[in-house]
Amino acid sequence: MTRPVGHASHGAENRPRATDGRAPDVxxxxxxxxxxxxxxxxxxxxxxxxxxxxxxxLATKLAEAGLSVVIFDAGPxxxxxxxxxxxxxxxEKLYWLDDRISGGDDPIEFGANNSGQAVGxxxxxxxxxxxxxxxxxxxxxxxxxxGVDWPxxxxxxxxxxxxxxxxxxxxxPLAYPWGPPRGRYPYRAHEVNAAGQVLIRGAEALxxxxxxxxxxxxxxxxxxxxxxxxRGMCKIGCSTNAKQSMLVTYVPRALRAGAEIRDLAxxxxxxxxxxxxxxxxxxxxxxxxxxxxxxxxxxCGYSIETPRLLLNSAxxxxxxxxxxxxxxxxxxxxVHGNNAVWATFDDEIRWYKGPPSMACCEHWNYADDDPSKxxxxxxxxxxxGPLPGDFAGTLVTGTGMFGNDLRRRMALYNRMAGLKIVGxxxxxxxxxxxLSDDADDLGLPLARVDFSFCDNDRRLHRHSxxxxxxxxxxxxxxxxxxxxxxxxxxxxxRMGSSPENSVTDDEGRVWGVxxxxxxxxxxxxxxxxxNPAMTILANAARIGDRLARRARQGAS
Amino acid sequence: MSDTFRSPYPxxxxxxxxxxxxxxxxxxxxxxxxxxPPAPHALEREVYRTLCALCERVxxxxxxxxxxxxxxxxxxxxxxxxxxxxxGTRYDGMPDTPTAWxxxxxxxxxxxxxxxxxxxHRVPAQAQDxxxxxxxxxxxxxxxxxxxxEPRTFLRKxxxxxxxxxxxAHPRGQSEIGYGGPASPRGYLRxxxxxxxxxxxxxxxxxxxxxxxx
Numbered sequence: 001m002t003r004p005v006g007h008a009s010h011g012a013e014n015r016p017r018a019t020d021g022r023a024p025d026v027x028x029x030x031x032x033x034x035x036x037x038x039x040x041x042x043x044x045x046x047x048x049x050x051x052x053x054x055x056x057x058l059a060t061k062l063a064e065a066g067l068s069v070v071i072f073d074a075g076p077x078x079x080x081x082x083x084x085x086x087x088x089x090x091x092e093k094l095y096w097l098d099d100r101i102s103g104g105d106d107p108i109e110f111g112a113n114n115s116g117q118a119v120g121x122x123x124x125x126x127x128x129x130x131x132x133x134x135x136x137x138x139x140x141x142x143x144x145x146x147g148v149d150w151p152x153x154x155x156x157x158x159x160x161x162x163x164x165x166x167x168x169x170x171x172x173p174l175a176y177p178w179g180p181p182r183g184r185y186p187y188r189a190h191e192v193n194a195a196g197q198v199l200i201r202g203a204e205a206l207x208x209x210x211x212x213x214x215x216x217x218x219x220x221x222x223x224x225x226x227x228x229x230x231r232g233m234c235k236i237g238c239s240t241n242a243k244q245s246m247l248v249t250y251v252p253r254a255l256r257a258g259a260e261i262r263d264l265a266x267x268x269x270x271x272x273x274x275x276x277x278x279x280x281x282x283x284x285x286x287x288x289x290x291x292x293x294x295x296x297x298x299x300c301g302y303s304i305e306t307p308r309l310l311l312n313s314a315x316x317x318x319x320x321x322x323x324x325x326x327x328x329x330x331x332x333x334x335v336h337g338n339n340a341v342w343a344t345f346d347d348e349i350r351w352y353k354g355p356p357s358m359a360c361c362e363h364w365n366y367a368d369d370d371p372s373k374x375x376x377x378x379x380x381x382x383x384x385g386p387l388p389g390d391f392a393g394t395l396v397t398g399t400g401m402f403g404n405d406l407r408r409r410m411a412l413y414n415r416m417a418g419l420k421i422v423g424x425x426x427x428x429x430x431x432x433x434x435l436s437d438d439a440d441d442l443g444l445p446l447a448r449v450d451f452s453f454c455d456n457d458r459r460l461h462r463h464s465x466x467x468x469x470x471x472x473x474x475x476x477x478x479x480x481x482x483x484x485x486x487x488x489x490x491x492x493x494r495m496g497s498s499p500e501n502s503v504t505d506d507e508g509r510v511w512g513v514x515x516x517x518x519x520x521x522x523x524x525x526x527x528x529x530x531n532p533a534m535t536i537l538a539n540a541a542r543i544g545d546r547l548a549r550r551a552r553q554g555a556s
Numbered sequence: 557m558s559d560t561f562r563s564p565y566p567x568x569x570x571x572x573x574x575x576x577x578x579x580x581x582x583x584x585x586x587x588x589x590x591x592x593p594p595a596p597h598a599l600e601r602e603v604y605r606t607l608c609a610l611c612e613r614v615x616x617x618x619x620x621x622x623x624x625x626x627x628x629x630x631x632x633x634x635x636x637x638x639x640x641x642x643x644g645t646r647y648d649g650m651p652d653t654p655t656a657w658x659x660x661x662x663x664x665x666x667x668x669x670x671x672x673x674x675x676x677h678r679v680p681a682q683a684q685d686x687x688x689x690x691x692x693x694x695x696x697x698x699x700x701x702x703x704x705x706e707p708r709t710f711l712r713k714x715x716x717x718x719x720x721x722x723x724x725a726h727p728r729g730q731s732e733i734g735y736g737g738p739a740s741p742r743g744y745l746r747x748x749x750x751x752x753x754x755x756x757x758x759x760x761x762x763x764x765x766x767x768x769x770x
């Protein structure tokens with residue numbers, strides 16, 4: 001696990017908090033809730049690795065079905081009300097800061113860019129954009145001629161989106177302009193801030209639709225969560241609990257249903273018996289190596305850590321790594337293109353207020369017949385509101401500017417607005433995760449990640465840049481500046497219809513290893529043109545229901 | 557110097573809200589630490605001088621004739637090196653972050669010695685800037701010193717990025733751009749264009765930014 005970086009962590013980074021039959025009460029400054037606990041040699045029904053979008057939902061579904069569940073997470077168990085400061089540097093404690101080695105033609109930035117290390121996973125710092133996949137994307141090969149079909153029913157996935165949106169009280173518009181009809185969002189949309197109004201102005205000038213972004217932060221009180229106060233620091237952790245992260249939603253629900261959570265517990269290996277059948281996990285916690293027995297193991301570590309763990313679990317029965325008999329583990333890793341255009345306006349906008357992306361446009365996810373569309377896949381884009389250090393980092397890495405030139409550019413911060421895409425990339429086998437020869441502090445091999453964009457990805461980036469420039473220009477922006485980056489991770493252990501071209505079946509069950517499951521974003525066969533959180537959650541709910549149903553029927 | 561920076565928000569100080577609902581206890585705790593860094597102890601004295609000179613070129617704080625005292629940047633980089641802190645990304649062909657800092661600072665020094673026969677911290681500001689511009693484009697002369705360290709990646713993605721992230725997380729950097737600063741438990745009420753809460757900076761004096769300084 002990462003070395004402690006916070007000054008206001010109250011020990012959460014140094015010693016496990018969820019011990020002695022209790023776990024932190026995330027709605028208090030220093031309180032506790034009761035927690036059921038298991039011993040290492042209790043053979044629990046399911047050991048779940050990772051308490052993010054995949055693991056939290058899966059654990060809740062299985063614990064509520066009466067199964068015994070232990071969740072391991074490498075990160076701390078935070079109490080946001082007392083542990084989260086209004087400070088970018090301090091809040092780096094939310095990110096996965098252990099090195100990943102990043103290569104290829106277009107190396108990915110990790111850490112703050114896409115990787116959490118906390119109970120609650122990346123939802124402790126995600127920017128809460130809560131969009132659904134276009135239904136056709138689940139059958140993109142058949143219906144749209146690119147990528148690969150998911151082994152799922154699009155209608156079923158849309159029903160699970162609705163379940164997740166209800167469970168997280170998503171705040172969204174009364175009518176959503178794109179895609180098939182969907183039900184009402186549970187909470188009303190937030191007032192769109194000035195940065196979002198720039199997108200609206202540009203969209204109306206160019207004749208495309210816009211929407212207040214469906215957001216995973218409440219617009220009215222919900223249980224112990226107060227409505228969002230628009231402090232604008234969503235990316236560094238919500239200190240009021242308005243954000244409906246896994247930490248304050250599914251994790252407490254899982255605890256209430258009898259699941260145990262082990263924080264600061266880094267799983268090094270899925271342990272197998274002499275026949276090569278998984279029988280538990282080997283993990284490091286509180287200075288010691290331990291082993292938990294389990295009938296079923298579910299790996300939910302996301303697109304880097306899940307393949308890393310499987311590859312690091314090689315044994316005589318699985319010499320290439322667990323589930324890797326066909327050399328599929330770690331392949332088809334995807335990101336989203338995150339190209340942006342920034343502009344200066346005559347009047348002050350003060351984009352630091354409110355969630356960063358309050359207005360969105362999915363036009364190019366649905367405009368199949370537009371003659372200018374020269375790429376497969378799609379992209380959405382949103383208004384922006386980066387914090388000062390984040391934006392300064394974008395400026396210097398993209399331009400190399402420094403000194404008073406940089407300070408003058410930064411002084412325009414309050415008059416800037418931007419648009420940034422979430423752009424689909426094509427799944428490709430050579431974009432992959434492997435083990436490197438270097439090791440982390442625990443002696444585990446670091447992940448080595450190679451990533452390169454393909455020509456289609458680049459055409460999409462160019463198209464989006466041209467379009468966003470036109471839009472910002474139409475909205476009255478000047479001094480346009482482009483930047484490129486990536487966001488999100490998807491794939492790496494994709495589900496599919498055959499062991500030859502995927503790692504798991506449609507339920508996340510690893511081919512050839514019947515009591516080993518994967519349930520996280522690494523299952524995604526394609527990335528779509530929207531932020532992946534809702535899709536990972538919906539898929540986890542679908543898998544959770546299937547497993548719970550099977551458990552009730554008495555089969556394994 | 558003609559290059560002096562003038563903030564459009566003279567007199568705005570996010571610390572003026574210290575005792576208001578914009579600051580919670582843990583944010584005060586963090587900022588009290590930030591303002592008062594530990595004494596540097598990871599880097600050797602000469603290397604630390606190079607780091608200080610680099611930080612001053614990236615954010616020329618000591619040139620400012622007015623304004624609050626300089627924000628500590630170099631001490632926090634030294635502390636991060638001492639703590640083995642990484643950003644989570646090690647670009648292929650680069651060493652780990654603490655090693656990248658040590659080698660990169662040594663290479664900047666070698667670059668200055670090769671070009672001017674002086675250590676980096678001794679050459680004039682304009683020459684330092686020229687070196688940084690070249691390194692940021694990958695154009696280096698002391699090639700042996702950069703072995704195993706991609707110059708452009710080091711300068712942009714390690715050095716510049718960390719320096720500006722520390723500066724703009726500091727109240728001084730935040731105040732000079734008119735940022736609202738800490739905002740918890742109280743956030744903001746007025747989200748519309750041209751609307752500000754009374755606990756935000758007053759509207760900027762934009763002429764100051766355009767005017768050539770005296």
